[in-house]
Amino acid sequence: MTRETPNADGDAENATRRGLLRAAAGATVAGAASTAGCLSVTTPADVAARNDVSGNVAHFVGPSWLADNREDTVVLDARDPERFREQRIYRARRVPFDAITAREATDDVGEGDVPDTDAIASAFGEIGVTPDDDVLVYGASVGSRVTRVAFALAAVGHEGSIRVLNGGLSAWNGRLGTGSRDRVSPTEYEPDPAASTWVTREWLADRIGTFNGDGPGLVDVRVPEAYLAAAGSDALNADHDRHGHLPGAVDVHWVGNVAGRRMTDPGRLVRLYEVDAELDRSEPVVVYGDDNVDPTSTWLTLKAIGFEDVRLYDGGFGEWANVEGDRGRYPVETATNVVIETEGSVGGDDDGGDFSCTG
Structure with missing residues (x-):
């Protein structure tokens, strides 16, 4: 069943007004409902522009943001190894997905499973991420593999910014790489668990x-x-x-x-x-x-x-x-x-x- 409309007309009206006002305040994805290009001809620039993000939206950014900030951002690929080797954003680092989903039991106090922050931090350290790096995560889309990487960073207390590429790899019109991963020097990532x-x-x-x-x-x-x-x-x-x-x-x-x-x-x-x-x-x-x-x-x-x-x-x-x-x-x-x-x-x-x- 679906949630019923509140009995009090005033409550329903106020709730609707809050939502509409918040949406009108600037929470928009540029071009989300529009068609880019001319006469149905779409260029890579059109695709990138359609996925740009503006307004009061946190964490999600578009290709233009990454193009402007690429040199200062560590780019993480959340996809599987085969797709990473086929094509990726140039100098991106693939995240070992099994490691960043690791859990550990709190059997000593019987609380249940929690994120294994030591294992997660070690996985990020293996691909050269440091706690103060500004990070952008991408995948084929903005699906849950991508957001799990963002959560894993937050769980280990990552100090740098955490962003996700709206539109995924297909929205990126910048330089691409292929083959096995680029050489990166592992780091000692010391977690500061954010319970x-x-x-x-x-x-x-x-x-x-x-x-x-x-x-x-x-x-x-x-x-x-x-x-x-x-x-x-x-x-x-x-x-x-x-x-x-x-x-x-x-x-x-x-x-x-x-x-x-x-x-x-x-x-x-x-x-x-x-x-x-x-x-x-x-x-x-x-x-x-x-x-x-x-x-x-x-x-x-x-x-x-x-x-x-x-x-x-x-x-x-x-x-x-x-x-x-x-x-x-x-x-x-x-x-x-x-x-x-x-x-x-x-x-x-x-x-x-x-x-x-x-x-």
């Missing part, structure tokens, strides 16, 4: 009954079929003991954040999360999925449109559904459902795993 970027299973368990009400916002980024525990659906993970969602979570499928190879129009995203999903900017917002890759798309999207305190449940629904011991402390819900309809699709292969593009 404020994630939450644990116990943090969530302590707040059951408050989400999207008197407490933090909670967003399930999976397809509605998984959230609803739809019987017989291929979206249900056969490895899970239980199906459904965390009590109080609202479902907003993460693919709604992406329009092909670029981010969805920011004004539309503001309406999606602030008006339709009714997320409160004054409270922390937690995102989770089946794994710790896809929800990073929503993590970065919310930060890009101005939500300051956004956190990832790195253990994911897989940890929650299969927890051992007192499962009454970790309930799974199917009776109460709030599904916000989304539309979106991911170009290229930046999905980070199995998903539906139907929105």
Whole structure:
């Protein structure tokens, strides 16, 4: 089901006004709804211009920004090794993806899985990244492989700026490279773990009954079929003991954040999360999925449109559904459902795993 319109006309009107005002304040992607070129002839410059970003949007930048700042920016490629060798932005460094998704158990205190910041930092050090580097991440699009790299940098306390290339590699009209990676000297990347970027299973368990009400916002980024525990659906993970969602979570499928190879129009995203999903900017917002890759798309999207305190449940629904011991402390819900309809699709292969593009 979809979220119902608030009973109080004033509440609905105010929420809509906030979203429209925020969109009008300048949250736009240049040319997102326009056609570049003349007589359907498109040049590389046209493609780059269509993916430029302007207005009140954080983290996402277009090809023109990278062209102006290339010499001062470390460029990271989030794609697989084969595509990296075929073609890449010149002097880009490929991120070892398995390493930056690593988790470790906090068994000593029983909190659940958290990002393995030592392993993540070591992976960045191996490709010559230092904590104060200004970094730009790109892939085939702005899918969840790309945003997972951005999250991993934030999780280890990266001091430099973290940006994502809107439009992915196909939007870049600058110099390209091929073959095996360029030689870089490894560094000693000392992590300064930013625990404020994630939450644990116990943090969530302590707040059951408050989400999207008197407490933090909670967003399930999976397809509605998984959230609803739809019987017989291929979206249900056969490895899970239980199906459904965390009590109080609202479902907003993460693919709604992406329009092909670029981010969805920011004004539309503001309406999606602030008006339709009714997320409160004054409270922390937690995102989770089946794994710790896809929800990073929503993590970065919310930060890009101005939500300051956004956190990832790195253990994911897989940890929650299969927890051992007192499962009454970790309930799974199917009776109460709030599904916000989304539309979106991911170009290229930046999905980070199995998903539906139907929105």
